[in-house]
Amino acid sequence: MDAEDVAALLSPTGQELLRALPPYDPGSALAQGERLRAAGHPAALVAAALTQARLRERARPKLGERAAGLLLTPDGVEQATRALVAERHARRYAAAGLRHVADLGCGIGADALALLDAGLGVTAVDADPVTAAVAAANLAGHPGARVRCADVTAPGVVADAVGADGGAWFDPARRSGGRRVFDPESTSPPLSFVLDVAARVAATGAKLAPGVPHDALPPEVAGRGTEAQWTSVDGDVVECALWCGPLARPGVRRGAALAVTGPDGASTWHEVDDTAPSTTGVGAVGEVLYEPDGAVIRAGLVGAVAAEVGGRLLDPTIAYVTADGAVPTPLARGYAVEHVMPFGLKPLRAWLRAHGVGRLVVKKRGTAVEPEVLRRQLRLEGTAEATVVLTRVAGRQSVLVVRPLPSRTARGGRAALEG
Known part of the structure; x- marks a missing residue:
């Protein structure tokens, strides 16, 4: 958008056109532009107005209903x-x-x-x-x-x-x-x-x-x-x-x-902030795995999550927390831990196939394994879905099979640590 576009959109004709436009629909935008030009609206004004409609629709999740009355730029x-x-x-x-x-x-x-x-x-x-x-x-x-x-x-x-x-x-x-x-x-x-x-x-x-x-x-x-x-x-x-x-x-x-x-x-x-109680203790995998919110991780406050849920870190360098029971917290997403094993392609494939898993959600932290590559290597064919977490437990590459908790207070359980 340039200065001429802004001036045109702010003119009485431009304002009237913007008010008359329906919510932006990419499927009908081309035809709508043709109709507006056929009705006598200048091509440059039509293009600028349709761009505004598209930007307003894009901005609505950020700016709410107010976006419908604003002038916008792509970078803005x-x-x-x-x-x-x-x-x-x-x-x-x-x-x-x-x-x-x-x-x-x-x-x-x-x-x-x-x-x-x-x-x-x-x-x-x-x-x-x-x-x-x-x-x-x-x-x-x-x-x-x-x-x-x-x-x-x-x-x-x-x-x-x-x-x-x-x-x-x-x-x-x-x-x-x-x-x-x-x-x-x-x-x-x-x-x-x-x-x-x-x-x-x-x-x-x-x-x-x-x-x-x-x-x-x-x-x-x-x-x-x-x-x-x-x-x-x-x-x-x-x-x-x-x-x-x-x-x-x-x-x-x-x-x-x-x-x-x-x-x-x-x-x-x-x-949460750095005045909250914090713990940096490391321990064994418990019944529940907590994935702290990204803002908590960026702020370096994973220890505050561990203190809040009465838990501990899986590894001193990894932003995962584990605990022996579920505690409500808005600071992290909870997962019931169902199985834990050392990382290895063959044992993981065997476990997933034995449980009929064909759709796999892969979460990772502290490992170089690429989820898409892993899925191809596993060659799963079942109908069930599972979530695995690839991470380090006390410095050891491990796999945790987990299930998202349906609520903040649901409890989980897991199989004994193997190997």
Whole structure:
């Protein structure tokens, strides 16, 4: 999308066309485009409008029903913060007593909208003219919003956007040439710039990639503490948020926040942090295997799961927990352990064939075995389905045949360890 597309979509004709479009259907989009052009709509406007319909449908799981009224860009949808996560970001700033936040690298304005919903004033800044124009359209009608097209690293831009006593929020661009960027110093702006701003603007937060190394996150900036919180939504790790100064919780260095969607569609949040009890003991496989949520693993809090369920680690280097009974926890998925054996293709094939297994779910951690290769080598032909976990138990390559627990409180059982 370019500036002409934005202008056309924001024109009265463009707005009327967008409102008239039905929900996007890839199967009928081509025919719909032909009908609109035949009705006299300019081809460029039709293409831009249908692109918006497609992007809005793609953004709906992230942004909810609000997506239907936003202007969007492909990169903006990709990087936009999910609405329920952006809402939690905004609450941090409001709870810290902030009245105004500079959204530095605002993209399409997803975080800015959440900040405005929380009653905060926002100055949204983006270096790309088209993206800034899209953000301005999305924030139009909010008296507390101001949008600037500027490079946040240019002298004076941050100071002007933050004001005398505001806070700063960064969502650095993590894509270059269509590819993800994993090095925090290769994002735009780099993490070092974010930390430099945090040394001057006490209330600074930043959305970082989930895989950011722990050693890249300083324990404090300018004598003020920091908190890194990894967030997952229904098991998908979506970010690591770095909170500085008054936005960080006292005494918390690392944490995990998990959003779980219930049958009614509502999300419930669960949190754990490094102030929770933790255990790093290693022991034998018990009746239940726990697979901690990805955010918990990223935050280095597997030991907190072990403490919560009264369990132990399978191996000091593996993020699996085992216990002698099932304990309800939102921090991990539980599996009843039905059989344990040392890893070996022949004994595994024999066990699975003896139990009529033809469909196999393979989970792995701490092994180089590729699930697809293993399935081909096993040559299973039965009708039953099974789940196996390939991992290390006290340093030994092992296979655990497991069954997903139907509930958080169901109990499991297993065969005795063989070999």
